Amino acid sequence: MNRAAPATAGRTRARKGEGELLHSEILDAAERLLIETGSEEAVSIRRIAEAVGVTPPSIYLHFADKDELLLAVCERQFGELHRVMEEAVEGVDDPVEAVYRRGKAYVRFGLDHPEQYRILFMRAADHTMDAPDEARVRDASAFHHFVDAVASAIDSGALPKGSDPVVVALELWSVVHGITSLLISKPMFDWPDADALTDHLLTAACAGLMATPPFSAPPTRRRSRR
């Protein structure tokens, strides 16, 4: 509200020491707009610029385009999701309980920040594909933590010994992601309590995996995708 006042022309800020300041200010504004409006479309470059107190083209001095900006917001949210999940397992020794807690924290995060969750996990593949590898690494790293947790659970005997932790992690992730995603996008049904539902499903999933021969990819072609 204060900047961009001079009207004469040229600059207002950046006494050269500020450097990357605007960069994070833009991210803040974008994130705030996203949360306040709850809609990705409402987060426009022009609105963000206005919120920061700067003209739209200035944004492009810090981000290549809108996609990169939103991706950067995603990264932040990803960090936050990672944080709440780690926080949820703090001081928890039982590896199975840890997996449960992670799952519930994940679902809760999704329900608390639906729009961010949508951006994180419901975006077109293209957007994440040709983006800088950072995003993928970030994803992979968060996922890796979960794989570790699953591996511990396997070691503890709560999940079948012979199974591939990566596959099991993918499957459990599918389960939590499925609930989260449906709860977010289909509030029309009379969903039971999310936490209890997650608990029940994870319990069932773990029990089911125990009672089922470990997954092995069929001999013919892996990666069928199209």
Next chain:
Amino acid sequence: MNRAAPATAGRTRARKGEGELLHSEILDAAERLLIETGSEEAVSIRRIAEAVGVTPPSIYLHFADKDELLLAVCERQFGELHRVMEEAVEGVDDPVEAVYRRGKAYVRFGLDHPEQYRILFMRAADHTMDAPDEARVRDASAFHHFVDAVASAIDSGALPKGSDPVVVALELWSVVHGITSLLISKPMFDWPDADALTDHLLTAACAGLMATPPFSAPPTRRRSRR
């Protein structure tokens, strides 16, 4: 390509008998654009109008706005999904096998039509909330079929007797939806074969549900959402 030529002004078609013709032509074009470009943003009113050979405002004689148009496309896709699922269980007597087939058909549909799937299941709640009830009814009806299938499986003893078919259906739906959604939006990981994965997960889920006491909502408040 042929219409809109007269340049003089006024009309070109609609000799009064054609009535709802343009309506479905628009839907066809929208659907085609969606499939060809594989991106919701690329499907603009103006492009659709051009494809049909008509000016943009004409679209609004048949649809209130772009959302309603896309929703109508969704309805069609929903019908298609419903069709492939029914087709998948044709002649299948074993209720458990029927549930599996439905699940696999669902996942395959999602992978074959990712953009449509995204619109169907990854849209904001708002869009489906204030839309005409049709969409919800349609959703509910497709879901109802699945609930019936689950109920049969419960009757057959493949799923625990005391359990609520609706809850079980929701849970199984979560599972398939989770895989589908992750496979679509996170192709970065080395996913195993989708069909085999679905099979394994559904098997595990059913086995798990059998080995777990049926879900019962906690006594305190149902519908926690936020």
Next chain:
DNA sequence: CCGATAAGTTAACGGCGTTATCTTCAGCCT
């Protein structure tokens, strides 16, 4: 002191969804 560079600015382009207004014709009523 003087260029170079960084970080803003203004102006503009093309595309979008949408609306207001006008035109033309098919079909009905008399």
Next chain:
DNA sequence: AGGCTGAAGATAACGCCGTTAACTTATCGG
């Protein structure tokens, strides 16, 4: 037959969007 009505188009325009080009100015290294 002749005129009215309403449906189904067209044209022109508004305001928003992402993005780019060209300009301006302050800061700093030499």
